[in-house]
Amino acid sequence: MSEQTIDAPAPKAAPVAGTTFAVILSLSFCHFLNDLMQSLVPAIYPILKTSYGLDFGQIGLITLAFQCTASLLQPVVGMVTDKRPMPYSLAIGMGFTLVGLILLAQAASYPLILLAAALVGMGSSVFHPEASRVARMASGGRYGLAQSLFQVGGNTGSAAGPLLAAFIVVPHGQRSLVWFSGAALLGMVVLFQVGGWYARNQAARPAAKGRAAGRRRCRGPRSGWRSRCWWRCSSRRTSIPPA
Numbered sequence: 001m002s003e004q005t006i007d008a009p010a011p012k013a014a015p016v017a018g019t020t021f022a023v024i025l026s027l028s029f030c031h032f033l034n035d036l037m038q039s040l041v042p043a044i045y046p047i048l049k050t051s052y053g054l055d056f057g058q059i060g061l062i063t064l065a066f067q068c069t070a071s072l073l074q075p076v077v078g079m080v081t082d083k084r085p086m087p088y089s090l091a092i093g094m095g096f097t098l099v100g101l102i103l104l105a106q107a108a109s110y111p112l113i114l115l116a117a118a119l120v121g122m123g124s125s126v127f128h129p130e131a132s133r134v135a136r137m138a139s140g141g142r143y144g145l146a147q148s149l150f151q152v153g154g155n156t157g158s159a160a161g162p163l164l165a166a167f168i169v170v171p172h173g174q175r176s177l178v179w180f181s182g183a184a185l186l187g188m189v190v191l192f193q194v195g196g197w198y199a200r201n202q203a204a205r206p207a208a209k210g211r212a213a214g215r216r217r218c219r220g221p222r223s224g225w226r227s228r229c230w231w232r233c234s235s236r237r238t239s240i241p242p243a
Helices: 021-043 045-052 056-072 073-083 089-107 108-137 142-172 174-218 226-240
Strands: none
Touching: 021 089, 021 108, 021 142, 021 174, 045 056, 045 108, 045 174, 056 073, 056 108, 073 089, 073 108, 073 226, 089 108, 089 174, 108 142, 108 174
């Protein structure tokens, strides 16, 4: 009797079969909003220096508070979300930026300015790791294109922020920063929709991975169903009939 092999059914296609441009462009737009609001902090340094009589050391501490949360915190967020993806953390991160902008617009003391700058930076550190992950997931294998579109939004926002500060914040003062909270609210709405897409596709991945792992186990020379079938066939060939 020939050896029998039983293979597990082939795994279904990956959850994202093609490039999902709606998600990528949404992320690029939110990257534009995020970096636009981030760039407002250094753009208003002259206003803060004049209004509060700050020296360059105090301005440097604002930058330190902003960069510690905006840049140095990103690897920590990335490690946490690698272990436990959080689809709706994108909207939460934009929420930190929203709170930071409102606080910065109303801040009447130097400690509050430091806290506001740290909150704005925290929004960036939460946004970037997960947004990059979702852009890759939506790329459908076109990773370079997806990352390029994502980066274009951020670079454009970084360029537009200082211009908007010159045309809006300088003529109307520090309190006009609250007007940019509308951009943060818009970003939260868009990112909530993106988070829903991310959650649905993330939930579909473990099942596909489990089916693929089952198929790999069955392909072994003497593993799984194939091993049991081989043992049964061998037993039939070598069994001695009763006298």
